[in-house]
Structure formats: C-alpha cells, structure tokens
Amino acid sequence: MLDARHLPRHLPPPELLDPAAMARADQAAIAAGISGFTLMEAAGRAVARAIRQRFAPARVLVLAGPGNNGGDGYVAARLLQQAGWPVRLAALAPPGAGSDAARAAADWSGPRAPFTPEAAAAADLVVDAVFGAGLSRPLAATVAATLAAARNRVAIDVPSGLDGGTGAARGEVSPAALTVTFFRLKPGHLLLPGRTLCGEIVLADIGLPVSVLGAVAASALLNQPALWRLRRPGASDHKYRRGTVAVIAGEMAGAALLAAEAARRIGAGLVSIQALAPLQGVAPGLILRHAPLSEIRADVVVCGPGLGVATARAQLPAVLRAGRQVVADADALTACAGRPEALRGAAVLTPHEGEFARVFGPVGADRLGAALRAAALSGAVIVLKGADTVVAAPDGRAAINASAPPALATAGSGDVLAGMIGGLLAQGLTAFEAALAAVWLHGRAGALAGPGLVAEDLLAALAPALAEADEVSARSPDRPVRR
Structure with a gap:
C-alpha cells in the first residue's frame, strides 16, 4: 500500500494506533453497540476478499491461534471455502470458551490439518492467523518453523511475532507477501524491520466508527501533507x-x-x-x-x-x-x-x-x-x-x-x-x-x-x-x- 517510489491516489489516515490503543478502539466500538463478533466477521471477510483479489484459487491452509487473530482466520477460512477454494485449518490451540473466536471456530466445519511444518509446506498459500500485533514474547520454535515452511504467506494484522508498536521481530518472523490490517495502521507496519516483513499492506474498513478516535489518542502519526x-x-x-x-x-x-x-x-x-x-x-x-x-x-x-x-x-x-x-x-x-x-x-x-x-x-x-x-x-x-x-x-x-x-x-x-x-x-x-x-x-x-x-x-x-x-x-x- 505504501511504496516510496509511487505516491498512491489516497494516503491512509494519519493516525497510527499501537496494539494497546487499537484494543481501546475496539472496546470503544463495542461500548457503542457494535459487537465483537460483528467486527470479527468483518475482519475475516476483508481478509478473504483481499486474498481473492490477489491470488488464483489454490490450496489454502489457515493457521489459527487461540485469540481474536485466530477468530479472524476461522471466518476467512469459512468464506474462502464457500467461494469454492480448497481450505484446511490447523489450530495451534482451541479458543477460550465463550469467546468470539470460539463462536467463529464453531462455524468452521471444513477439514482440519495438524499444526506442523509439513502441513504448511504442502499448501499453496498459508494464512497466518496465529498471533496479532500485541504478542509480548518470542514465537515458540514450533510456530516459527511452521510459518517458515510456508511457500506463500498472508498475515492477518501483522506477521506473527512482529511487534505492532515498534516493528521489532520477536524471534524468527517469516515475511508475508500480503498483510491485511484493520481501521488504522500500526507503527510496526512502518518501522523497520516490520515494514519489510509485511509485504503489501491492505488497510481494511471493518465498521469501527471514526468517532472512537475521540477516546483513543494516536500512538503516532503517518507523515503526510x-x-x-x-x-x-x-x-x-x-x-x-x-x-x-x-x-x-x-x-x-x-x-x-x-x-x-x-x-x-x-x-x-x-x-x-x-x-x-x-x-x-x-x-x-x-x-x-x-x-x-x-x-x-x-x-x-x-x-x-x-x-x-x-x-x-x-x-x-x-x-x-x-x-x-x-x-x-x-x-x-x-x-x-x-x-x-x-x-x-x-x-x-x-x-x-x-x-x-x-x-x-x-x-x-x-x-x-x-x-x-x-x-x-x-x-x-x-x-x-x-x-x-x-x-x-x-x-x-x-x-x-x-x-x-x-x-x-x-x-x-x-x-x-x-x-x-x-x-x-x-x-x-x-x-x-x-x-x-x-x-x-x-x-x-x-x-x-x-x-x-x-x-x-x-x-x-x-x-x-x-x-x-x-x-x-x-x-x-x-x-x-x-x-
């Protein structure tokens, strides 16, 4: 989305939200009456849409973590399957009982795969829905190896292991060809090495009202006129x-x-x-x-x-x-x-x-x-x-x-x-x-x-x-x- 060689017709909004600020924006939207599951459905829909616009139908493996990032992945898997793509899903761990991610997981009835490097290597396209921008520890070796085995990766929010606030890599972070994120960019999408690990960045509107920024101060700004x-x-x-x-x-x-x-x-x-x-x-x-x-x-x-x-x-x-x-x-x-x-x-x-x-x-x-x-x-x-x-x-x-x-x-x-x-x-x-x-x-x-x-x-x-x-x-x- 941001290429220094070419000036896009429309620049992204200038406000940058670090993971904590983005969480507060989500909470403000939920407090205003938008359910967390509605936001999750919109996020997964945006991921599926971005994939369909950029890739031909192919064998997809969605790697899902136990949190909301994984929930977005379950939704994207379901929608890609409904569009006729061959999709399998590998869960690192089940979502917490009663969570929005658990509800999204319950809607997935397609085939499953083990969360292993071999399963990732066998897919044409791997969707990284393991961890979002707020991960505070290095990736476990098994997760890093599974992501590294993928031939082509699409990341939800950020490539797993990337710090959304600083752009730093927590452990071995595999670069994505495409990263789909939501509402506002994060500093980690722009700061190195994060910028080089995200590939093409798509900023998707998932229905958060701009009014939530009234309760959430931007962590930084994207420089623009x-x-x-x-x-x-x-x-x-x-x-x-x-x-x-x-x-x-x-x-x-x-x-x-x-x-x-x-x-x-x-x-x-x-x-x-x-x-x-x-x-x-x-x-x-x-x-x-x-x-x-x-x-x-x-x-x-x-x-x-x-x-x-x-x-x-x-x-x-x-x-x-x-x-x-x-x-x-x-x-x-x-x-x-x-x-x-x-x-x-x-x-x-x-x-x-x-x-x-x-x-x-x-x-x-x-x-x-x-x-x-x-x-x-x-x-x-x-x-x-x-x-x-x-x-x-x-x-x-x-x-x-x-x-x-x-x-x-x-x-x-x-x-x-x-x-x-x-x-x-x-x-x-x-x-x-x-x-x-x-x-x-x-x-x-x-x-x-x-x-x-x-x-x-x-x-x-x-x-x-x-x-x-x-x-x-x-x-x-x-x-x-x-x-």
Missing part, C-alpha cells in the same frame, strides 16, 4: 517576509552549499553562507558573509553540515546564544557526544542512528520511543533519520515517514534535508511542522529524482515534490488529528 500546510508567497511578500537563513560553512564547504541551496529552493527569501574560512564557488543567489557568529541576524541558523567537529564544538555555544532558531546537524551533533544538554536551545536536531547513539545512547529496538525520549531530554524536535525516519517533538507528538526511497542513502542527502528544515522554519512553520514537511518532501524528491540519485539531484526535484504536496493537500480533508 494533511499534517502541515506550506506557506505560499503572497502578492505583498518580499524576501525578508519569506524568512532568512544562515548556513555556517567550515571545513567541507560543499555540505553547507547544499544546505543553503535547499533552503532557497524550499522557499526562504534570503539565504546566506556564514563562512569561517575562504570560500569559492558560491551561487549568485547566495550572500557570502564573514562576520562573527555572534552577529548573525538571520531568522534561522543551520549549523553542522561539513563544519568539522572541533569547529562545531567551539562555535555551537555562540550560535545557540544568538537567540535564533537553530537546526543542528552532522558535526554539531557529534561535537556534543555524551552531552545532550549542550544542544539545549536548538529547534531541530537531525541525527542519523550513529549520531543519535553518540549523543543520546543506542536507539535500541524501540525507535519511536527513543526519539520521543531524546526530544523530551533536549527540548528540540528530533529527526531520527533512516528509511523509517521518526520525527518526535518534546510535547510527545511523533510521526513516522514512509515517503523515502533507499537511494537517499547518499552523501549530502542529509545536508539537503537540514537546509530544507531551516528554510521552512524561516517561513513560519513550527519546528515540528517544518521537520515533518521537509522529511516528506525530501523523500518525494528522492523518489522523483529516480535511479542514479546524488544529493544535487534533490534540489531540482524539490519543485515537483512541492507540487505533489499541494495536490495531496487539496485532496485531504481539513480535520484535526487527535494525538
């Missing part, structure tokens, strides 16, 4: 009203030049290079300055790209004292290794995983939680970069980005992103919105630039990425997102 609005120049604007950015240039001036050009392309009205050493090759539209950093007058300062660690360590305190909004990237982060308090006063920090570990400690298995803790500690918006970039704010808001292709893993790409964030801050977006917008546009520019991408290509691709953002915004309903 519905979460932010870009400022467009008005007839009375001039360059100072559109915002000013200063980029500090040091040892590797090319990095600062990339950041500065990105700030210009994203819409800042005036961008200057604050050079700490002689500098050649500045583009005609850039202002070159050699004044002391204490005299910076720009609205936003981008500090770190190509600056050199020693220089950053010496100069960052003065930059932070200047009272401007600061985007701290690259060497400015490494200069504060083990000293996160030294970054207090910055608006946005943009570490990749290695830089994050130097400043805040290892990311660990919970990437979302790590970014939120770092944001609270530093008082800055954290952009934890990667294929599954997380943007976290000190107030507890967070979003996961899914617009970036692997080709962005190239030298200079992060410098462009830092400049984009600076340019959007200068135009009046909040730090959280500027980070979200820049990360999404950066990913789309990478996808639009295509094969053979180098960082310079991102600059030319920003214009069509901005046009895409406008198009998506025009299709997005104007509604608040509860967090």
Whole structure:
C-alpha cells in the first residue's frame, strides 16, 4: 500500500494506533453497540476478499491461534471455502470458551490439518492467523518453523511475532507477501524491520466508527501533507517576509552549499553562507558573509553540515546564544557526544542512528520511543533519520515517514534535508511542522529524482515534490488529528 517510489491516489489516515490503543478502539466500538463478533466477521471477510483479489484459487491452509487473530482466520477460512477454494485449518490451540473466536471456530466445519511444518509446506498459500500485533514474547520454535515452511504467506494484522508498536521481530518472523490490517495502521507496519516483513499492506474498513478516535489518542502519526500546510508567497511578500537563513560553512564547504541551496529552493527569501574560512564557488543567489557568529541576524541558523567537529564544538555555544532558531546537524551533533544538554536551545536536531547513539545512547529496538525520549531530554524536535525516519517533538507528538526511497542513502542527502528544515522554519512553520514537511518532501524528491540519485539531484526535484504536496493537500480533508 505504501511504496516510496509511487505516491498512491489516497494516503491512509494519519493516525497510527499501537496494539494497546487499537484494543481501546475496539472496546470503544463495542461500548457503542457494535459487537465483537460483528467486527470479527468483518475482519475475516476483508481478509478473504483481499486474498481473492490477489491470488488464483489454490490450496489454502489457515493457521489459527487461540485469540481474536485466530477468530479472524476461522471466518476467512469459512468464506474462502464457500467461494469454492480448497481450505484446511490447523489450530495451534482451541479458543477460550465463550469467546468470539470460539463462536467463529464453531462455524468452521471444513477439514482440519495438524499444526506442523509439513502441513504448511504442502499448501499453496498459508494464512497466518496465529498471533496479532500485541504478542509480548518470542514465537515458540514450533510456530516459527511452521510459518517458515510456508511457500506463500498472508498475515492477518501483522506477521506473527512482529511487534505492532515498534516493528521489532520477536524471534524468527517469516515475511508475508500480503498483510491485511484493520481501521488504522500500526507503527510496526512502518518501522523497520516490520515494514519489510509485511509485504503489501491492505488497510481494511471493518465498521469501527471514526468517532472512537475521540477516546483513543494516536500512538503516532503517518507523515503526510494533511499534517502541515506550506506557506505560499503572497502578492505583498518580499524576501525578508519569506524568512532568512544562515548556513555556517567550515571545513567541507560543499555540505553547507547544499544546505543553503535547499533552503532557497524550499522557499526562504534570503539565504546566506556564514563562512569561517575562504570560500569559492558560491551561487549568485547566495550572500557570502564573514562576520562573527555572534552577529548573525538571520531568522534561522543551520549549523553542522561539513563544519568539522572541533569547529562545531567551539562555535555551537555562540550560535545557540544568538537567540535564533537553530537546526543542528552532522558535526554539531557529534561535537556534543555524551552531552545532550549542550544542544539545549536548538529547534531541530537531525541525527542519523550513529549520531543519535553518540549523543543520546543506542536507539535500541524501540525507535519511536527513543526519539520521543531524546526530544523530551533536549527540548528540540528530533529527526531520527533512516528509511523509517521518526520525527518526535518534546510535547510527545511523533510521526513516522514512509515517503523515502533507499537511494537517499547518499552523501549530502542529509545536508539537503537540514537546509530544507531551516528554510521552512524561516517561513513560519513550527519546528515540528517544518521537520515533518521537509522529511516528506525530501523523500518525494528522492523518489522523483529516480535511479542514479546524488544529493544535487534533490534540489531540482524539490519543485515537483512541492507540487505533489499541494495536490495531496487539496485532496485531504481539513480535520484535526487527535494525538
């Protein structure tokens, strides 16, 4: 459903619900009068429909666990059998007496199979309805081996063993060709390695009313233009009203030049290079300055790209004292290794995983939680970069980005992103919105630039990425997102 190379016509809803939040949404729907069995029937119907739309009739084995995930599997098995597919069902354990899953199991009268690797290997298609997103322990060896024996897998909710909150694999998790989930995506569908284990993701409507979100705060958000609005120049604007950015240039001036050009392309009205050493090759539209950093007058300062660690360590305190909004990237982060308090006063920090570990400690298995803790500690918006970039704010808001292709893993790409964030801050977006917008546009520019991408290509691709953002915004309903 989410492919960084192609922008879908309709993006999924932005709210992401972890397993606990999704359970509360189910409970709210049941309290409103929708029975749990009705939801189970709708979920199983959605699974059967997705399978029939993507696969030719084949020998199917449904692996059913004892909980609601297994109940969904019993329903899907029954509906596929009614459609004429040859279906067998293997139960890991019987559902609890009196449960919705037990009622679904009672409706299954078809053939059964043992829950073994041999049975899975004999099927053309295996439906993984063993455990849902809330599993809190590693898969048992027999379950993992049975799932691994399948030639082709469809997962209900998540592949069994995948943590729906963090995307971490609990034990040996077998990848699915298709994952069918319900109502809202989970963080684990987007965070690695979960994203690579889910295959194609289908988000199905099973009848939960959107009103249940009034009682359930989103665990995080899926980054998309519905979460932010870009400022467009008005007839009375001039360059100072559109915002000013200063980029500090040091040892590797090319990095600062990339950041500065990105700030210009994203819409800042005036961008200057604050050079700490002689500098050649500045583009005609850039202002070159050699004044002391204490005299910076720009609205936003981008500090770190190509600056050199020693220089950053010496100069960052003065930059932070200047009272401007600061985007701290690259060497400015490494200069504060083990000293996160030294970054207090910055608006946005943009570490990749290695830089994050130097400043805040290892990311660990919970990437979302790590970014939120770092944001609270530093008082800055954290952009934890990667294929599954997380943007976290000190107030507890967070979003996961899914617009970036692997080709962005190239030298200079992060410098462009830092400049984009600076340019959007200068135009009046909040730090959280500027980070979200820049990360999404950066990913789309990478996808639009295509094969053979180098960082310079991102600059030319920003214009069509901005046009895409406008198009998506025009299709997005104007509604608040509860967090």
